[in-house]
Amino acid sequence: MNSVPENLISLEDVRVEYSSRPSLFGSGQSVRAVDGVSLEIKRGETLGLVGESGCGKSTLGRAVLRLTEPTSGRVMHDGDDLASLQPEEMRRRRRQLQMIFQDPYSSLNPRMTTGQIIGEPLKTFDLGASKDRVQTLMETVGLDRRFIDRRPREFSGGQRQRIGIARALAAEPEFIVADEPISALDVSIQAQILNLMRRLQKENGLTYLFISHDLRAVRHIADRVAVMYLGRIVELADAKELYRDPLMPYTRALMSSIPVADPVIERKRERIILRGDVPSPFDPPSGCHFHTRCPFAIDECSRIEPRLVEIKPGHTAACIRISPGHPHIGQNVASGLGALTQ
């Protein structure tokens, strides 16, 4: 490699469509799980990807690793389009691009021992699957090296997630997609796993795409955060900036929905409670997908598809009602907030 691009991963207008098979009951529907996402992930950073269930964040994570083939658009790794690589080269890249899954119960083979699970990528990528190497990896993620012959069911959820992390780490990757890695874990164990992931990032110079619906955890681990709604990125900024000053109405509603562990704050703060459910991704609303739930929607919102625009330096949002000159909408307007609450 001669030049090292600043962006380890870049997505250019990536779309992923799923279609259900035509059946007796109809001709089959298609859903755009990812609807034209362009995104850069910088070397060494953690990009948080947040959104509610069905927004397409997991599909996007899989598309980045080509575990799901994008319908169109390009996924670039180190400046190369992954789709154009020769099989041998793709295999080499696979080693560098790893994944940690949400559910450590179903993502580990129950018939394999810890040693076999962690040793598998070592064998696959010819990295030397010695017992010693496996045990070193186990210790790196905080597992007792003596447990090498135990099977997943003999471990707790947090320990299983550590096995999943050790397996990803075994390939000596530079990029890891972590899809809801702490959602299935207890609060006291979540902090352990978040701290472990941060430490491993520092020690190994890893780049993360951290996918989660838990905005508190993302706030803690991510450098930048992208917010997704029905297949599209609707806001992107540095983590601190995004949480301090969310601009897009959906992001603001999300932020205000996060419960705060302080009864004094919790009881007096203004909360934006959205009406209704997330619309079906099979039939997303026209224009801005959020306009059906947005308290600030005007007629144009149902017609114009908003583009991600840089509203403040390094802070982009997709909303036709805000602009660099008018970054805020409805804030501190009593009637605006009144309309927000049910």
Next chain:
Amino acid sequence: MNSDATILSVRGLTTHFQTAEGVVKAVDDVSFDLKRGETLGIVGESGSGKSVTSLSLMRLVPQSTGEIVFDGVDVNRMSENDVRRIRGRRMAMIFQDPMSSLNPYLKVSTQLAEITKLHLGLDQKQAREHAIKMLETVGIPDAASRLDSHPHEMSGGMRQRVMIAMALSCEPELLIADEPTTALDVTIQAQILELIGDLTAKMNTSVILITHDLGVLAGMADKVIVMYAGRVFEQASAVELFARSANPYTLGLLKSTPGIADDTDGDLYQIPGMPPDAANLPRGCPFAERCERAADICRDQPPPFVDVSEGHFSLCHFASEIYAEAKH
């Protein structure tokens, strides 16, 4: 009806299960009082005993012992028939997963009408009208046309609203909500919590809200019980617990919950290790292994339940010291 009266008074509630690995002390000596209209939050991690506590209160676990005095009568001493008469009518429950607690084969209308026919003696027509009214109350748009849907035709948030409608159909005096929003997205969680808060305030219903999320409790609960390994580790008013906890486990939980306004970049506080095996609890304090404060006494002797101030208890050998240190 005296609005300040105690509706539920629990003393020494204990649920032990005999298993192949030994006796599992799922719930051990839980006591509390709940007034009419009050919301009690029970917080704990998996295996802490919070869900078994709620099932025991409804007398859905035959192994439970202790007193559960509901409006003056001990539920644990009632005949099965009498329990059936109050369950669903005077005390009702909402579960975490509305998909598995609603019957997938039956229309929502059938499931809603079943309760009011049984408990309030309504006829088919009245029960149907009541069901429409309840769906409207829980904010289901176009309730009359939704009434004959099946659960799978609804979203997760809608199903949880249906569960709430069922639970509140007979205007119960006590509502037990076990992780009612855990399966839901945050924006839907906010809707459902607001709904539970508003409706129970209107009906002056007492609520026991069980959750693993301290943030959810902060917004809802008047008082809080923190459970660990089947025991009550701390019990206090919500304001006091969050401002001045006297228990190392509670403090650890509070510190390991990342805040949204928190701009620090360091590691999160983490409680080391894992909860103990409920079938093999240690001799001393079950949290001693993981506690940064633990001394020899903690490993040797079970901790006392210390009364640190009015209505504030902490299960810890060092409760008073911690409470004194936490003084601002």
